[in-house]
Amino acid sequence: MIRRAVLVVLGLVWLGPTYLLIVNASRPAASYDPSRAWAPSGDFALFANFATALESADLGRSLASTALYSVVSPLLGVVIGALAGYTIVVLRLRHGFWWFLLIFGGTVFPSQMLLVPLFVGYSDAGLYDTRLGMILVYTAVNVPLAAFVLRNFYGGVAFSIFEAARMDGASTWRIFWRVYLPLSTSALAAVFILEFTFIWNDLIFGLTLTTTADVRPVMTALAGLMTDVYAGTPVPVGLAAGLVCSLPTVVLFLATQRLFARGLSLGSV
Amino acid sequence: MIRSRMATFGVLALLLAACGGNGAATQQKKTELTLYNDKGAWTKFFDEMGALSKQRIGLGMKPTGYTDSAQYQAFIKASFRTDVKPDLFTWQTGGMLEEIVKQRQVAETTAVWQEAIKAGDLSPDLMPYYTIGGKQYCVPMNVAYWGMFYNKKIFDEHGLRPPATWEDLVKAAATLKKAGVTPFYHTSVLFSFVWFEQLMAGMDPDLYDRLATGKAKYTDPGVVQVMEKWKELIDAGYFMNPGDKTDPGDVMKTGKAAMVSFGTWFNTSMTQRDLKAGSDYGFFVIPNVNPALPKTSVIFESGPLCSLAKAADPEASAKYLKWWTTAEAQEKWATTRGDVSANPKVTIADEALGQITKDAGSGRYRLVNRYFEATPPPILTAALDGFGTFVTEPGTYKEVLETIQKEADEYWSTHQ
Amino acid sequence: MTRAPMLGRFRYGYVAPAALLVAVLLYAPFLWTAYLSLTRYDGLSEPEWTGLANFAHLLDDPALLTSTRNTLLWVAGTMLLPVGLGLLVAVLSYDLRGGGWYRVPFMLPYALSGAGLAMVWSPVLSHDGVANTLLGVDTAFLQEAPVNTLAMLLVWTWQQLGVNTLLFVVGLQSIPKEPIEAARLDGASGWRLFRHVIWPLMRPLTAVVVGLALVASLKTFDIVWVMTQGGPGRNSETLAVTMYKETFVASDYGYGSAVAVLLTVVTGLASYLYLRRQVR
Numbered sequence: 020m021i022r023r024a025v026l027v028v029l030g031l032v033w034l035g036p037t038y039l040l041i042v043n044a045s046r047p048a049a050s051y052d053p054s055r056a057w058a059p060s061g062d063f064a065l066f067a068n069f070a071t072a073l074e075s076a077d078l079g080r081s082l083a084s085t086a087l088y089s090v091v092s093p094l095l096g097v098v099i100g101a102l103a104g105y106t107i108v109v110l111r112l113r114h115g116f117w118w119f120l121l122i123f124g125g126t127v128f129p130s131q132m133l134l135v136p137l138f139v140g141y142s143d144a145g146l147y148d149t150r151l152g153m154i155l156v157y158t159a160v161n162v163p164l165a166a167f168v169l170r171n172f173y174g175g176v177a178f179s180i181f182e183a184a185r186m187d188g189a190s191t192w193r194i195f196w197r198v199y200l201p202l203s204t205s206a207l208a209a210v211f212i213l214e215f216t217f218i219w220n221d222l223i224f225g226l227t228l229t230t231t232a233d234v235r236p237v238m239t240a241l242a243g244l245m246t247d248v249y250a251g252t253p254v255p256v257g258l259a260a261g262l263v264c265s266l267p268t269v270v271l272f273l274a275t276q277r278l279f280a281r282g283l284s285l286g287s288v
Numbered sequence: 289m290i291r292s293r294m295a296t297f298g299v300l301a302l303l304l305a306a307c308g309g310n311g312a313a314t315q316q317k318k319t320e321l322t323l324y325n326d327k328g329a330w331t332k333f334f335d336e337m338g339a340l341s342k343q344r345i346g347l348g349m350k351p352t353g354y355t356d357s358a359q360y361q362a363f364i365k366a367s368f369r370t371d372v373k374p375d376l377f378t379w380q381t382g383g384m385l386e387e388i389v390k391q392r393q394v395a396e397t398t399a400v401w402q403e404a405i406k407a408g409d410l411s412p413d414l415m416p417y418y419t420i421g422g423k424q425y426c427v428p429m430n431v432a433y434w435g436m437f438y439n440k441k442i443f444d445e446h447g448l449r450p451p452a453t454w455e456d457l458v459k460a461a462a463t464l465k466k467a468g469v470t471p472f473y474h475t476s477v478l479f480s481f482v483w484f485e486q487l488m489a490g491m492d493p494d495l496y497d498r499l500a501t502g503k504a505k506y507t508d509p510g511v512v513q514v515m516e517k518w519k520e521l522i523d524a525g526y527f528m529n530p531g532d533k534t535d536p537g538d539v540m541k542t543g544k545a546a547m548v549s550f551g552t553w554f555n556t557s558m559t560q561r562d563l564k565a566g567s568d569y570g571f572f573v574i575p576n577v578n579p580a581l582p583k584t585s586v587i588f589e590s591g592p593l594c595s596l597a598k599a600a601d602p603e604a605s606a607k608y609l610k611w612w613t614t615a616e617a618q619e620k621w622a623t624t625r626g627d628v629s630a631n632p633k634v635t636i637a638d639e640a641l642g643q644i645t646k647d648a649g650s651g652r653y654r655l656v657n658r659y660f661e662a663t664p665p666p667i668l669t670a671a672l673d674g675f676g677t678f679v680t681e682p683g684t685y686k687e688v689l690e691t692i693q694k695e696a697d698e699y700w701s702t703h704q
Numbered sequence: 705m706t707r708a709p710m711l712g713r714f715r716y717g718y719v720a721p722a723a724l725l726v727a728v729l730l731y732a733p734f735l736w737t738a739y740l741s742l743t744r745y746d747g748l749s750e751p752e753w754t755g756l757a758n759f760a761h762l763l764d765d766p767a768l769l770t771s772t773r774n775t776l777l778w779v780a781g782t783m784l785l786p787v788g789l790g791l792l793v794a795v796l797s798y799d800l801r802g803g804g805w806y807r808v809p810f811m812l813p814y815a816l817s818g819a820g821l822a823m824v825w826s827p828v829l830s831h832d833g834v835a836n837t838l839l840g841v842d843t844a845f846l847q848e849a850p851v852n853t854l855a856m857l858l859v860w861t862w863q864q865l866g867v868n869t870l871l872f873v874v875g876l877q878s879i880p881k882e883p884i885e886a887a888r889l890d891g892a893s894g895w896r897l898f899r900h901v902i903w904p905l906m907r908p909l910t911a912v913v914v915g916l917a918l919v920a921s922l923k924t925f926d927i928v929w930v931m932t933q934g935g936p937g938r939n940s941e942t943l944a945v946t947m948y949k950e951t952f953v954a955s956d957y958g959y960g961s962a963v964a965v966l967l968t969v970v971t972g973l974a975s976y977l978y979l980r981r982q983v984r
Contacts, residue, residue, distance in 0.1 A: 022796045023806070029793065030809040036862060037812050039834070040824045049562035052542045053534045056827035057834055075332045103722035112715050118723065120976065125726035126919050127971040128734045131948050132964045134359070135366045135747075136733035142370035159729035162722045167915065168871070171908035175878050191718075206874045213867060220817040222355065227363055230322060230352045230372075238817065242328065242355050245819035250329030251557030254535055254823060261820025268815035276804045279873050358952035365747040391748055476847070476936035531847030531936065532831040533822075544832075669954040677937030680847050 044068060044258035051254045068259035075244060084150060085219065085237040089267075092157035093214035097207050098200075099158065100165025105195050107166075108174045109181055119170060125163040134227045141228055148229050153236075156224055161214045172206045173199060208278045216268045238264060318601040320348035321375035321608055323593075325429075326360035328353035333624050340620055345611050347604055349376070368393050368596075375605050378429050379592050381417045382500075382661035389420045395595045395602060397609060398424045404613045409631050411649045417590055417657065426592035427609045428630035430621075432551035433644050434486070434587035434658070435573045437558070440566070442469055442546045450572035454490065457575060461526045464546050473539050473548040474527035480675035481668075482549050483521075485659040487514045489585035490577040493656055500662040502700035506693040515678070515685040517577065522682045530679040537561055540569060549574065551589055551658075552628045552641050559626045571640040573653070586648060589658040590630065664703065670695035734968070741961035751958070758962035767938050768963070770849075771946040775922060777853050778942060782921035785861040787913060790868025795898065797869075798876040807873075810866035822930040825859050846932050849939035856940070860927050868913050875909025876902070911982035918978055922971045943967045 043056055045065040103122055107115040137156065138147070146152030176199070184194045200207070218236075225236030241264055244250055245257040252260075320342075323334060334351035342348035352374070354360035361384070364377055368391070379385055388394055401424040404410040414431070418424050436450075443449065443460075446467055451457040461471035474483075488496040491514055498504035499511065521527065528545045537557035540548045548554070555565075563569050576584055593612060595605035611617055615633040622629035628641050632649040636642035647653060663671060674688040741758055743751035762768055793810060797803035816824065828834045829845040836842055845855040879902065887901045903910075925944035928934060934941035934949060941949070947967060951960025 022800065026793065026796050026800075026806040029789075030806060033809040033813070033862065033865070036824050036828065037809070039827065040816075040820075043827070048560070051538060051561075053538055053827040053830055054542065054544070054832045075329070099721045099725070103719045106715050106718035110715050110718070112719060116980075118719050120979065122719070122722050122726050123915075123975065123979070124972065125730040126916075127923075127968055127975060128730055129923055129925070129944050129947060129964050129967055131359075131925065131944070132737045132951070132961065133730065133733040135362055136736035137729070138363060138366055138372075139370055140733065142367075142372045147370075147372050155725070156729055159725040162725055164916070166722055168874075168909075168912050171912050172874070172878060175905075175908045191715075195718075205877055209870050209874045212870065216814060222817075223359070226354055226359070230324075232350070235352070242817065242819050244329050245823055249327055249553055249556070251537055251554065251560045252329070253561050254538060254826075256560075257823050258820070261816055261823060264817055264820070265812075265815035269812060272808070272811045272815070276808075279804055279807075279870065279877070358948075361955075362747055362952050368748070387746070387748060477933050480936075529831040529844050529847075531844035533826040533846060533931070534830045535826070666954040666956060669949060673935060673938050676935040677939075680844075680936045 040258055040262065041065075043255055044262050046255045048253040048255045053254075064255070065259065068256050069263055071256045072241065072244060072260035072263060075250075082237050084153075084234055085225075086267075087150065088153050088157055088225075088236065089215045089218040092154050092218055093161055093211045095154070095158045096161025096214055097165045097169075097210050100162045100167075100210070101169040101200060101203065101207065102195060103162070103166045104168075104170030105173055105199050108170050109176075109178075109195075109199065110191060119166065122166045123163050125159065130160070130223060134223060137224075138227050146228075148231055148234050150234055152228060153225070153234065156228065157214075157218050157221075160217070160224075161210075164213065165210045168206055168210050169203060172203050176202060205278045208275045212268075212271060212275060215271060219268060220264065318375065318604045319346070320350060321601075321604060322352055323349050324352045324354070324360075324364065324374040324377040326354045326357040326378060328355040330625070333621070336624055337617065337621060340617070341608065341611060344616065345607065347608055347611075349608065373596055373598065373600055375599055375601070376593060376595050376608060379426065379594050380661050381590055381592055382657065383664040384661070385418075385425065385592060385594075386420055389425050393597055394425045395597045395599065395605065396423050396425060397427055397595075397606070400424070400427060400606065400610045400613065403610070408633060409613045409615060409618075411630070411632055413649065413651065413655060414590060414630060417661075418592060426594035427613050429591045429593035429612075430553070431588070431590045431628060431630045432553050433573075433628065433648055434482075434549065434551045434589070435571055435644065436547050436549050437540060437554055437569055437571050438547045439540055439543050440568055440570050442543050443570070450570060451575060453579060454575045454577045458521075461521075461524075465525055469543065470528045470545045471526045471547055472521075472528065473536055473545040474522075474530040474679055475532075475536070476530040476676040476679050477533075478672065479550075480530070480672055480679055481659045483518055484514065484671075484675055485587055485656070486549060486574055487517055487577060489587060489654075489656040490574065490581075491517070492578070493581070493585045493654055496656060496662075500657070500659075502696065502703070506689045506696060511689060512686070515689060518678075519682040519685055522679070527679075530676075551587075552644070553625070555626050555638060555641060565638050565640060571644070573644060581654075583652070583654040585656050586644070586653040587658050588648070588655040589661060664699055666699050667692065667696045737961045737964050740957050741965045743958050745957040745961075746955050747957050754958065758959045759966075761959060762962055762966060767941065767946060768943075770938055771941040771943045774850070774853050774940060775924065775942045775944075777850060778857065778924045779918065779921045781854070781857040782860070782864075782917050782924075783914070785857060786864040786868050787917050789861065790865050790913070791872050791910075793865065793869045794872030794876060795902075798873050807866065807869055810869055812866070813863045814866045816863065818926045818930045821859065821863060821927065825931070829855060829859075846940075847936060852932055852940045856927055856931050859931070860924075863927075868917070871909055871913045871916075872906070875906040875912075878909065879905045907982075911979075915975060915978055915982065919971055919975055922974060923967065943970075 039056055042059050043051060045063050046060040047062050047064040048068060050060060106112050107119050112118055141147040141152055180198060181194060184198055220238060221236060222238055222242055229235040241260045244252045244260045331351050331353045338349035367374060401410060401415060405412055414428055418426055446463055448460045448463060451460055464471045492510050495504055495510045534544060536548050539545050541561050541563060558569055573584060573586055593609065595609060599605045613631065615631050618629040618631035618634045622634050622636065628636055628645045636645055648655060671692045674692045678685055678688045740751060742753060742755060744754050745751040797806045831844060835845065846852045883901055887897055892901065923944050924942045925948065928940060928942055928945050932940045934945040943963060944967060947960050947963040950956045950963060
């Protein structure tokens with residue numbers, strides 16, 4: 020009971036700013052007053068604000084490519100990372116810790132400093148402004164995280180599972196694909212959510228490595244609405260833009276909710 | 289088993305779809321140009337211009353917008369070393385333009401300027417900002433004049449009118465302050481330089497120009513006086529809290545402060561909030577602090593639209609820049625954004641903005657280049673930080689000036 | 705067992721994609737930065753070799769002291785709030801019926817991008833804003849150090865808590881049921897059950913959360929950039945913000961790269977020391 024009470028109280032605190040976000044995104048664009056931001060407005064203008072935001076953003080064309088990146092790259096990243104984690108910890112790769120360190124080391128670089136050399140390299144390699152290039156870079160950014168989570172996750176799985184499968188004559192690949200991957204659904208999903216959100220909201224790689232609307236990620240114009248003083252965007256429209264951008268991620272959370280319920284996965288392993 | 293195969297297949301299919309990007313090298317003779325810019329929020333406006341140009345001169349244009357100008361500039365500079373060549377790109381006047389012109393990256397536009405001035409499409413007053421070593425480069429993408437936006441309702445309520453002298457302005461501030469209204473907007477982020485340049489321009493514009501070129505020091509008595517004047521206004525309680533992150537548009541609208549100093553582009557913020565010029569808000573030119581100066585100083589900003597010396601199709605790029613300066617293009621460009629234009633022939637719907645454009649074009653003001661463009665980046669960075677410190681702790685002004693000067697010494701020792 | 709010899713050879717094939725992607729797309733570009741840190745460079749003309757001059761400058765730059773202090777504050781704060789509270793929420797909710805729904809409020813903020821974050825919190829933290837009204841005080845939250853860093857840390861907690869919770873939940877889920885049942889039968893419950901049975905068992909995923917948070921907090925950039933740009937003055941700068949400002953805003957690529965190298969070395973070393981202990 021106390022547990023539920025603590026969760027509810029904390030949850031309400033957390034919903035406070037979310038409430039502000041929704042209330043102010045629903046306010047008619049011209050009637051925003053920061054000192055009365057908490058008071059709900061009589062008029063409901065959420066959809067009008069959505070429309071204003073979308074109109075200035077020209078979303079249609081680039082939505083597909085952003086969706087492509089934020090689904091394919093995390094999928095690849097998760098599988099490649101999980102495979103590395105599996106090899107290091109289950110197949111007991113020699114010098115596994117150092118391999119792991121090499122892969123995890125990919126996260127220590129400040130990404131802002133990678134942009135210019137990546138751009139120069141991409142334009143030399145003909146990857147500039149291609150979807151393949153975007154998928155590659157996003158996958159690379161995702162791999163270390165996936166490798167780390169899955170490496171540690173598989174470390175906790177009883178080795179007898181692997182041995183049993185070997186006795187049955189299964190190949191290492193088959194054991195990975197048929198046993199270990201399904202076993203780690205919740206970990207995979209958590210990593211997927213993280214990476215999806217990162218790519219969906221990414222501005223830095225997407226901006227620097229693309230130019231055509233078909234290839235460019237969707238956030239640029241919407242982010243510009245929110246940050247650029249020259250745009251003069253009213254706060255409610257900016258917030259509505261923010262809400263629109265968050266929707267896919269929120270839907271993803273709710274859709275994967277079930278995977279994180281206790282007892283669904285490998286309780287008895 | 290079947291499910292996992294389906295999954296593999298699905299990923300493969302998506303990967304194949306992914307390869308359908310647009311990586312092909314571009315050929316000569318373009319019918320559509322790319323315009324790289326750091327005004328990501330203006331994508332819609334650029335798109336409209338692209339549609340218009342396609343119709344009028346058979347040359348389309350697609351914008352590629354960035355949202356962070358520092359990152360944008362790094363990208364453009366890096367692109368000079370690659371095969372990715374923007375046909376057109378926005379930039380900054382001042383040291384930033386000089387730097388890339390010296391590297392022979394920018395196409396000359398002397399011919400475009402001469403023709404445009406002859407046709408009355410560009411004012412010769414703008415030319416100095418686009419002239420390096422006697423030749424012109426780029427054309428004005430936008431221009432803006434800086435002044436004071438004020439909340440008309442608050443002014444009316446307290447019987448105030450736009451001031452004609454500095455004394456009037458201070459008197460108005462005192463009246464508002466007494467009535468419990470905060471007179472001026474203030475911020476410690478980015479636009480922390482606004483009052484510095486305004487006071488410099490109104491007290492000693494020559495010193496301001498010398499400061500920008502390293503011929504004067506931030507520790508000179510004239511600059512110290514400016515800081516003292518600024519401090520005096522802060523101490524009198526005329527500014528709102530500079531740490532407040534409220535959008536300046538909302539500051540104006542709600543009367544959190546009665547006056548906000550910005551460029552004419554701030555008008556967009558007003559119209560986007562359904563405020564009416566003349567009844568809800570107004571705009572005036574800020575009078576000189578020193579009444580003895582021959583002309584009123586007006587801060588001026590202009591962003592260039594440039595093309596590369598080694599552009600894929602230099603002819604098309606030049607043609608586009610030429611079209612950009614024409615009244616037909618500028619009419620559209622100014623009205624969609626509710627801003628002023630570099631072309632004196634364009635009629636500005638907003639009365640106050642139309643007036644300042646006309647007056648500026650007729651030589652009535654002394655145009656002073658905005659601090660942001662006038663100051664070399666390393667000094668600017670130190671100065672913005674310094675002013676940010678100063679507005680929160682006004683007592684520190686001497687140290688702030690010394691810190692900026694230290695950076696300036698370092699810069700000018702290698703760049704004279 | 706005839707396939708056993710193949711096993712050895714294939715193993716490298718299995719880590720190769722991960723290692724290659726990371727090496728080519730993350731390590732290699734950083735070499736350029738490492739090279740620039742030994743030069744004077746404005747992003748345009750040829751880099752001019754200056755040896756260790758930029759690193760010598762690091763030592764006498766007062767701004768670097770501030771950013772180091774703020775960065776450490778971020779690291780400590782991140783461990784305490786987003787990670788600590790995230791653990792609390794995970795532990796409280798993981799085996800409740802419908803526990804997932806209790807976690808939804810914490811997940812929602814994670815979907816919001818950085819720019820949106822600044823916009824939502826601006827009316828809360830502003831001068832006559834919600835926070836001042838609620839607390840009955842008059843503080844400029846984003847002005848004086850270290851209050852501004854702490855205020856941003858709270859905003860960060862609001863956004864990041866959910867992710868940490870999610871990872872902790874995954875860790876809790878992976879715990880075998882038997883030891884817990886056994887401990888229950890022995891009469892352990894509440895804190896004792898958690899401290900002596902659950903906590904040691906969830907260690908692999910705790911190491912993940914802490915390791916990731918360590919790296920991320922050392923590299924704190926986005927939130928500071930959208931909320932204060934490191935100001936006023938430079939009093940809320942972190943190492944990553946200093947690096948960014950020197951490189952891109954002031955066009956001093958050499959010095960900015962030196963800060964980047966410093967930051968990378970510190971982050972690398974810290975993760976190595978942590979992982980060596982946690983990951984065997």
